[in-house]
Amino acid sequence: MTDMIRWREAAKKTDTLSLRTFTCTTRRKGKYDPPFHEDEVQRYFRQHAITAANRSRDQGRGGRLMIAEDSQGIAAAYTHQRLDPSRFPDRLASALTVAGPREVVRELCFLAVATHHRGKGGALANEAITEALYDIIDSEPEAERIHVLGQVDYHNTASMQLLERFNFEQLTKGVPPPRGDQRLGWWRHIIDPPR
Numbered sequence: 388m389t390d391m392i393r394w395r396e397a398a399k400k401t402d403t404l405s406l407r408t409f410t411c412t413t414r415r416k417g418k419y420d421p422p423f424h425e426d427e428v429q430r431y432f433r434q435h436a437i438t439a440a441n442r443s444r445d446q447g448r449g450g451r452l453m454i455a456e457d458s459q460g461i462a463a464a465y466t467h468q469r470l471d472p473s474r475f476p477d478r479l480a481s482a483l484t485v486a487g488p489r490e491v492v493r494e495l496c497f498l499a500v501a502t503h504h505r506g507k508g509g510a511l512a513n514e515a516i517t518e519a520l521y522d523i524i525d526s527e528p529e530a531e532r533i534h535v536l537g538q539v540d541y542h543n544t545a546s547m548q549l550l551e552r553f554n555f556e557q558l559t560k561g562v563p564p565p566r567g568d569q570r571l572g573w574w575r576h577i578i579d580p581p582r
């Protein structure tokens with residue numbers, strides 16, 4: 388029987404505990420630790436995601452933390468929030484022009500699926516990003532154009548492949564050390580919502 392997946396917004400009261408054990412990475416054969424770039428994401432969801440989403444909402448950036456559950460607990464999660472173009476980091480500002488107030492920018496900040504859904508051809512990851520894009524459209528009812536941005540570590544092949552499947556384009560490349568702390572490259576997907 389197929390496990391039912393349900394999406395909903397996470398709430399501090401009910402979901403803090405289950406987020407603390409959300410597991411989206413494991414150590415690979417022959418290695419001591421999980422890959423750093425995946426462990427970072429797991430730590431974010433476990434320790435910071437709820438507080439960060441609430442703070443973002445309170446500060447008017449419309450933070451959302453959405454989770455999907457199956458019979459084993461949290462199966463997938465994502466977060467997104469609005470970005471203010473006047474506060475773009477330099478690298479992004481030179482790669483992305485936003486024309487006028489009807490164009491908005493949202494960052495799809497973190498997205499992960501639980502380990503028991505990984506290595507299965509991307510079915511739940513595809514569902515998660517589809518849900519995220521619709522949730523982003525719903526979050527910006529006035530926008531004529533939405534630039535959806537994502538930052539990806541240059542090691543994170545699974546994540547880059549996921550973004551490529553959904554026609555994200557790479558705006559800036561993540562660069563390995565020692566050329567600076569720029570592991571993360573920016574990716575962008577444009578949505579012109581039908582209104």
Ligand SMILES: CC(C)(COP(=O)(O)OP(=O)(O)OC[C@H]1O[C@@H](n2cnc3c(N)ncnc32)[C@H](O)[C@@H]1OP(=O)(O)O)[C@@H](O)C(=O)NCCC(=O)NCCS
Nearest residue numbers: 413425428497498499500502505506507509512544545546
């Ligand atoms: C990004 C993500 C959602 C894409 O999911 P997906 O399309 O289903 O792709 P998979 O996870 O199956 O990708 C295959 C990779 O996962 C590894 N993998 C497969 N099953 C795994 C498991 N049970 N546990 C850990 N890793 C696994 C494969 O070895 C392969 O690794 P490689 O790219 O280093 O060769 C998913 O990889 C994920 O949740 N990653 C951890 C969180 C993360 O990094 N998020 C992106 C940045 S916010």
